[in-house]
Amino acid sequence: MPDGNDDNVVKPSPEAADAIVSARHARATSEAALPLAEQLRDRVRSVLAANHFAELMERTLREAAMRRAKGLGAV
């Protein structure tokens, strides 16, 4: 139900109202960018972990192949 005394309500200054709007816009923008940045960080981190895992796997396989070659040669 609308209040008939809206004219008597003290309103803040235009500068303060603009500051509130600007701050809320900045907050919305920052909070929208935050999950994107965190998602990007997680993906890059997972890529680095996958690369590290691939290197380890490659090194392990290479070592196994060398040991197998040596073993076969010894036999």
Next chain:
Amino acid sequence: MLLAAEHLPEWAAALGVPVWLGGLAFVLWLWLGGKVVLTTDRDRALADHRASCDTELAAVRSEADSKVGHTTRALERLQDRIDHLVVDRDAWREAHREEVRARQAAERAAAALMETGQISLALLAALKDALAGRPEAG
């Protein structure tokens, strides 16, 4: 009455009233008459004084009412200004609170981006090592 008073000694002598009693009555008459005159003058002066006091009191009261009205209006203006200031202060406080939240979110996003950059550098270094070592390995 004065004419009657002029003949009082003769009437007193005719009636056989002693002189001292007549003199005493005359003195009493003078005293009572003076007292009546003085009382009348005093009442009139008192009434005049009271009227002037009432007039002055009314003027002072009117001036005081005017000052009270002026002070009341000044107080109302001050109250309005205080209300505006309080609302404005609350609005700026709310804006500051929103800015703090925005800055905190931006700082977290910046931290995530910096960590992303560091991980990317490490990934590029690993890629560089892999590219540099692959011909030798091949």
